[in-house]
Structure formats: structure tokens, C-alpha cells
Amino acid sequence: MTTNQAANAESNQSKPKISSFERNLTWWVLGCIVVGITLGKLAPDLFQALATIKVAEVNLPVAVLIWLMIIPMLLKIDFAAMGEVLQHAKGIGVTLFINWMVKPFSMALLAWIFIRHLFADMLPVDQIDSYIAGLILLAAAPCTAMVFVWSNLCNGDAKFTLSQVAINDAIMLFAFAPIVALLLGLSSIVVPWDTLLISVLLFIVVPVVISQILRKVLLRKGNDSALNATLKKLQPISLSALLITLVLLFAFQGEQILNQPLIILLLAVPILIQVYFNSLLAYWLNKKFKVAHCVAAPSALIGASNFFELAVATAIALFGFNSGAALATVVGVLIEVPVMLSIVAIVNRSKHWYEN
Numbered sequence: 001m002t003t004n005q006a007a008n009a010e011s012n013q014s015k016p017k018i019s020s021f022e023r024n025l026t027w028w029v030l031g032c033i034v035v036g037i038t039l040g041k042l043a044p045d046l047f048q049a050l051a052t053i054k055v056a057e058v059n060l061p062v063a064v065l066i067w068l069m070i071i072p073m074l075l076k077i078d079f080a081a082m083g084e085v086l087q088h089a090k091g092i093g094v095t096l097f098i099n100w101m102v103k104p105f106s107m108a109l110l111a112w113i114f115i116r117h118l119f120a121d122m123l124p125v126d127q128i129d130s131y132i133a134g135l136i137l138l139a140a141a142p143c144t145a146m147v148f149v150w151s152n153l154c155n156g157d158a159k160f161t162l163s164q165v166a167i168n169d170a171i172m173l174f175a176f177a178p179i180v181a182l183l184l185g186l187s188s189i190v191v192p193w194d195t196l197l198i199s200v201l202l203f204i205v206v207p208v209v210i211s212q213i214l215r216k217v218l219l220r221k222g223n224d225s226a227l228n229a230t231l232k233k234l235q236p237i238s239l240s241a242l243l244i245t246l247v248l249l250f251a252f253q254g255e256q257i258l259n260q261p262l263i264i265l266l267l268a269v270p271i272l273i274q275v276y277f278n279s280l281l282a283y284w285l286n287k288k289f290k291v292a293h294c295v296a297a298p299s300a301l302i303g304a305s306n307f308f309e310l311a312v313a314t315a316i317a318l319f320g321f322n323s324g325a326a327l328a329t330v331v332g333v334l335i336e337v338p339v340m341l342s343i344v345a346i347v348n349r350s351k352h353w354y355e356n
Helices: 003-014 025-042 044-051 060-074 079-118 125-140 145-153 158-186 193-259 262-288 293-304 308-319 324-349 351-355
Strands: none
Touching: 025 044, 025 193, 025 324, 044 193, 060 193, 060 308, 079 125, 079 158, 079 262, 079 293, 125 158, 125 262, 125 308, 125 324, 145 158, 145 293, 145 324, 158 193, 158 293, 158 308, 193 308, 193 324, 262 293, 262 324, 293 324, 293 351, 308 324, 324 351
């Protein structure tokens, strides 16, 4: 093997790759739609019984599944990486501006335009407020774990990505509930504050605490090797929890989807517009501030992606399994991977333009 061939082989081996599951997540979700709808039709009493197992309107079976999804993801985060923030101050600032000042409010505007007005005649009247709520919940929670996948695919700076995720998680602890309550209030929806706060506690605070304690124990036990081995073991459990959660959701949404299949497409419109708008705005702002491409690319992706596990969980807790809000958040899951992969392609192919 020549020197160049060896270098190319080493480069190919070190190049980050997306797993087959993550690349085909859309097809898995489509499979969950079929399975969920079928099971919902075959055993409606079973799913109704599962829906009644709840505390303060938070469904306990789903809470367990969400924990199984979130905790392995949060294990990857080192909150000490927030010390790196000063090295990427401009990129951090752009991403925070998009995530917290633009993204939730742009989605609220798009939901108002499309769901309440343009598409109103094609949607169930009694679910319009709920659809809007689901879209707002989706936009108000910045993505965490999947961001690492997108960042790897565009050769993003790992320290920046880690710092940004840690900061977003910290902000989410106290900003998620007020922003959602404000925007849902503007949508004429009464928000049960106690349920929303319990959801934030269960789906952010508790998993963060558990994951960080477990992370410290693993690192103390065997450094990175023990942590990586644990993450490898937990990955199939986490993915299985995601699929089971989606099956449960579609089992309750099945009747509505069969009656009005156009709903999925209509809900996808404001989500698609919002994702592309926010990612390209973040990318452009980073260029204006002369931020390095290895920071600008993940900044654009973090600015556009969603923490759909939290959005789904909160929608279920606030409005129930069979609500339009739950369906709207699941639509976000349905289109997340292909849309984010397209943004990865955009930032990779435009690197020459960006650096000129």
C-alpha cells in the first residue's frame, strides 16, 4: 500500500459515520406508524388502560421510556465543557440567539399562519389549538444528543458542540417552561403550570442528575473505556425505547391518521420552513461574524434541530396521548433525519463559499 493510500484509508476510518439506524430513522418511524395503528385497532382496551397509568397527568410508562432514551444521551455530555465557551463566544452567541430568541417565536408565527389560518379548513377544528401547542413545544426545546451526529457529519468542532449542548441544557432547566407558557398563552391555551413544571423536572432535571452521577462513577471506575462500553450496551435499549414510544403514540393517533392522512403533511409544512429558516439564518450570521466553518456548521444544525423526546413527553403530559399536540411533535420526529441530513449536505457543499 502506498503512503497516499494508507493516508486515505486512515482518513476514511477516522471519518465520522452515521449509524444505519439513524440514517434510516424515517423508515423506522414509518414502520412504527403501521405497527401502532394496527395494534391500536386490534387492542384498543389495552392502550386505553396504559393511558390511565399516570401521576399529575404524566404517563408513567412513557416516562420510563423517555428516561431510557434520554439518560444514555445525557451520559455523553460533560458539563465541565462549559469552560470552553469563551473560545467560541461568537458561535455560542449566534446559536443561543437562534435557539431562544428566534426559533420558538418563529414557529409560533408559522403555526399561527399555517395551522390557524391557511390550513384551518382542512384540520379538525377542536384540535387546531393542540396542533399549535405541539409545534411550539417542538421548537422550544433545542436538540441534545442527535446534535453530536450532525456535528460529526460536518466535521464540526467537538468542544464547541459539547459546550453548546451543555449551555442549552442548563438554559432549558429554567427557560423552557416560561417560553412555552408564554407562547401557549398567546395561542389562547390554558397551561397547567404544575404539570408543565413536573414534566421539565422529570424529563430534564432528574435525567441530567442521574446521568451525571452515573458518568462520574463510570469515569472513576475505568476512564473513557468504561463509559464508552456502557454507552454501547445502552444504545439498543435507548433505540428500542424510542420505537416503543412511537408505537404507543401512533396506536392512539391511528384513528385520526386514517380519517385524515393529510394532517401529517400539513403539520410538516411549518416544521420544514422553520428548520430551514433557522439553520440558514444561523449559518449566515456566523459568516457575518467571521466564525470558523467548523463552528458555524454545527451552530446551524443545533439552531434548527429539536429535542423531540422532551417535546413528545411534554405534549403527552399536557394534552394526552390522543391529542393533536402529541401528533404534531411526532411529525417532527418523522422528518427530523432527512431534513437535518439535507442541511448537513448544504453546509458541507457550501464550505468554499463560506470561507471566501
